[in-house]
Amino acid sequence: xxxxxxxxxxxxxxxxxxxxxxxxxxxxxxxxxxxxxxxxxxxxxxxxxxxxxxxxxxxxxxxxxxxxxxxxxxxxxxxxxxxxxxxxxxxxxxxxxxxxxxxxxxxxxxxxxxxxxxxxxxxxxxxxxxxxxxxxxxxxxxxxxxxxxxxxxxxxxxxxxxxxxxxxxxxxxxxxxxxxxxxxxxxxxxxxxxxxxxxxxxxxxxxxxxxxxxxxxxxxxxxxxxxxxxxxxxxxxxxxxxxxxxxxxxxxxxxxxxxxxxxxxxxxxxxxx
Numbered sequence: 594x595x596x597x598x599x600x601x602x603x604x605x606x607x608x609x610x611x612x613x614x615x616x617x618x619x620x621x622x623x624x625x626x627x628x629x630x631x632x633x634x635x636x637x638x639x640x641x642x643x644x645x646x647x648x649x650x651x652x653x654x655x656x657x658x659x660x661x662x663x664x665x666x667x668x669x670x671x672x673x674x675x676x677x678x679x680x681x682x683x684x685x686x687x688x689x690x691x692x693x694x695x696x697x698x699x700x701x702x703x704x705x706x707x708x709x710x711x712x713x714x715x716x717x718x719x720x721x722x723x724x725x726x727x728x729x730x731x732x733x734x735x736x737x738x739x740x741x742x743x744x745x746x747x748x749x750x751x752x753x754x755x756x757x758x759x760x761x762x763x764x765x766x767x768x769x770x771x772x773x774x775x776x777x778x779x780x781x782x783x784x785x786x787x788x789x790x791x792x793x794x795x796x797x798x799x800x801x802x803x804x805x806x807x808x809x810x811x812x813x814x815x816x817x818x819x820x821x822x823x824x825x826x827x828x829x830x831x832x833x834x835x836x837x838x839x840x841x842x843x844x845x846x847x848x849x850x851x852x853x854x855x856x857x858x859x860x861x862x863x864x865x866x
Contacts, residue, residue, distance in 0.1 A: 617841060623834035631830055646831035647839075650822070655810045656836065659818035663840075666728050666803075666814055667796035670735030674792045675785060677736070678743025683773050685744070686751035687759050697748060704741035712805050719806055726808045734806065735796040742795075743788050750784030751777060786851050794844050815840045 594602070623631065624646050626639040650656050681700075685693045715734060716725075724730040754777060762772035778785075800816040807813045813821075819836040822829050 617838075620834045620837045620841075623830060624838050626831065628831060632827070646835040649829075650832050650836050650839075654818070654822065654832070654836075656815075656818070656839070658810055659813060659815040660840075662728060662812055663797055663815040664843075666731040666735060667793045669728070669732035670739060670796040671789050671793045673732065673736035674739045674743040675789055678740055678747050678788060679778065679781065679785065680773070681740075681744045682747025682749075682751050683777055685748045686754075687756070687777070688769065697745070700741045700744045704738075704745075708738070708801050712801060715802065716805055725806060726812050728812050730806050731796075731803060731812065731814070734802050735792075735799060738802075739792040739795055743792060746788045746791075747781065747784055750781055754780050790847055790851055793847065797840075797844055 622638060625642040625644065627641060627643050628645070630639060684690060685697055719725050719730045719734075722730075724733075758776055758780070759772055762776040763769070767775060798816060799814070800820070803814040803817045804820075807817065810818070815836070819833055819840065822832050822836065
């Protein structure tokens, strides 16, 4: 690549990075801006940064409970989606069952359903089962909507694993599930990590179902709790921004910590082994 081409690439990547980081930086600046400056809309950068908004949400809001609820719902949905998605992906990639192409097409089609179209039926079902305002309902709903993504990613990953490894395990006496557990699953760690992170972030940030299926702090997740921060005569922008920053940090740390594994998992299967 020519120097001009490298300069253009670097300029483009810098523009994309600034575009992506701009909302988070704006929230961060808002979260440390004094209340008087927020009301006056006087400047983008605070004249005297303050932590008053963070103290307000940590002392006056059940923020710890909201964080715990989000973690439980996201972790439970991730675990359930990984178990079912890896089993389905393995079956679609290696067992050569009839109709697997149609099955995968149906799975992908299900992921295209708009969430707003399913809120009312899910609300009625959850109520009928007596699971309204429970974390169990959120875990099942999140796992159900994340499952198509998990199945698709794990199918593509298992397709990239040589068939000879599975055949050799069967020849050595392993059953299909034994070959899956002892041979295929250990090789699927990059794909599992990538899928887990994507599902976790989806469940961590989900708002619509959490708003519709919960009614109290006992099961309310962080996005809903932040949106419902009380304001008597005005919207508490500082507290909302502070909560948004704190809610973003775990997802960012996870993405940074597992960046290499995520890239390995997402690119696995792109080249025929």
